[in-house]
């Protein structure tokens with residue numbers, strides 16, 4: 339099975355405080371720790387497991403600047419067979435559809451049975467996988483939390499629905515799936531593993547190499563544009579307690595008593 | 602703006618809670634318009650849901666077919682792409698079904714897509730200005746959406762407040778026959794069954810006090826600190842999703858839109874950032890107390906009381922104080 343997994347490098351929100359920069363036109367990128375989008379890690383692991391079961395190849399693709407190379411290497415170290423790096427300034431400011439168009443062009447240069455994305459990334463939009471499927475006129479399922487081969491040319495998949503129920507379906511290949519966290523336990527990759535793939539050649543692609551028309555890309559073509567980042571004028575918010583740990587605990591005990599929190 | 606639609610989910614014959622929120626959002630976009638609710642499904646449950654939707658919306662479109670008894674975005678998407686007119690605005694609630702349906706629908710309609718909007722701030726020159734959250738809710742963004750070729754807009758549940766509108770007597774139009782005559786589109790994704798979430802040995806939905814743990818606990822071994830505190834309080838332990846994904850606690854303990862909705866008197870959130878999906882399970886919690894080492898964690902917006910502390914150090918101190926107070 340030929341599998342393409344779309345991955346994204348994102349600021350690690352567990353490690354970073356996100357601050358505004360340039361009057362809200364961007365976030366402060368200096369000293370930001372980046373990592374692989376959490377959902378994508380599960381997608382790559384799912385692809386590797388499926389390949390190990392039925393044979394084939396896993397290719398990871400990312401759209402991003404030079405730094406995004408690191409993400410591809412990490413996924414190669416996990417066990418992906420090859421990487422593709424789309425890097426072109428003309429893509430800056432693309433909306434979800436713009437990025438889906440780029441991925442469509444990437445997919446058309448290969449012959450993939452299965453395309454995976456994470457269910458969502460750092461912007462919480464969860465849109466690229468579904469758009470890609472629609473552009474390519476392939477069947478799609480979002481929030482997939484189970485995949486198994488089901489005869490020739492089909493998969494049996496589970497998708498998460500509200501309340502944590504699981505909807506089981508059979509799906510024809512080729513198809514596009516967006517992967518939900520928890521579908522597996524992504525394997526750990528250490529520095530050693532990443533060093534081993536340091537010299538693997540990763541083809542670099544730009545809009546021209548993908549046969550994309552520059553006018554249909556980037557901020558100019560985007561129908562959804564970000565105007566600025568801001569920190570909302572928050573409501574009253576929580577009453578924040580102050581003091582040393584002992585004092586904080588003592589105050590909390592009083593509040594817990596008053597609210598019925600100690601039984 | 603006449604072309605205003607809301608796709609309404611329903612269950613057991615009743616529209617989803619978000620229906621009234623979608624109506625409020627539609628009214629915000631175009632106060633004078635007569636927004637159309639679209640409901641798809643099958644049989645008496647669909648009829649009942651349409652009746653109720655017609656008390657909210659001036660017009661209701663009903664799409665019925667046995668194949669639609671189970672919501673299946675792959676079947677519904679091409680139907681909606683045929684039914685919804687060019688240039689229309691279609692609103693829906695940003696949750697599991699929308700994530701399946703909406704992005705591809707926007708492509709098939711040739712419309713723009715705005716996912717997970719939390720507020721609208723105005724329409725100007727054919728563009729809608731709206732607010733979204735990014736980076737796990739740490740910052741917000743103003744975005745501008747081109748409406749010229751129509752748009753699909755998903756709304757964060759709970760973000761648009763349902764209005765106090767008097768019930769209307771909406772008109773229900775049956776769109777099933779006209780558009781399903783050609784048969785159902787070929788289903789390349791075939792529904793088999795729904796597996797209900799496992800029940801588990803503790804029912805956190807009945808707990809009066811919950812000590813809830815998130816990724817901030819860092820290590821499975823540290824869970825002991827949480828169970829110690831819960832024991833001292835006479836509380837149950839619940840958690841956020843990453844704790845379940847890591848298999849540190851079983852799924853029935855997860856709070857949120859893909860877990861349980863809880864209604865304790867006190868919810869003590871320890872090392873939980875406060876994502877929209879987590880807060881979606883907290884709608885019935887009376888008093889939320891948050892302990893987080895990051896003073897700007899979004900959970901402090903939902904909490905009544907906040908403590909900035911490292912839970913690894915602070916939880917034992919709190920447990921000791923609780924024991925002493927008993």
Ligand SMILES: Cc1cc2nc3c(=O)[nH]c(=O)nc-3n(C[C@H](O)[C@H](O)[C@H](O)COP(=O)(O)OP(=O)(O)OC[C@H]3O[C@@H](n4cnc5c(N)ncnc54)[C@H](O)[C@@H]3O)c2cc1C
Nearest residue numbers: 815816817841842857858859860872873874894895911912
């Ligand atoms: C469709 C869908 C459904 C979902 N359903 C759910 C759901 O039902 N429930 C759910 O919870 N999530 C759900 N999620 C995931 C959700 O988006 C978040 O990823 C998740 O809630 C984050 O969990 P968290 O707050 O524990 O972790 P994080 O967001 O990583 O937050 C950890 C927090 O701990 C703090 N922290 C770190 N170390 C310490 C320390 N030592 N002491 C104190 N504080 C510390 C950090 O400041 C941070 O605020 C869903 C996502 C999707 C896409």
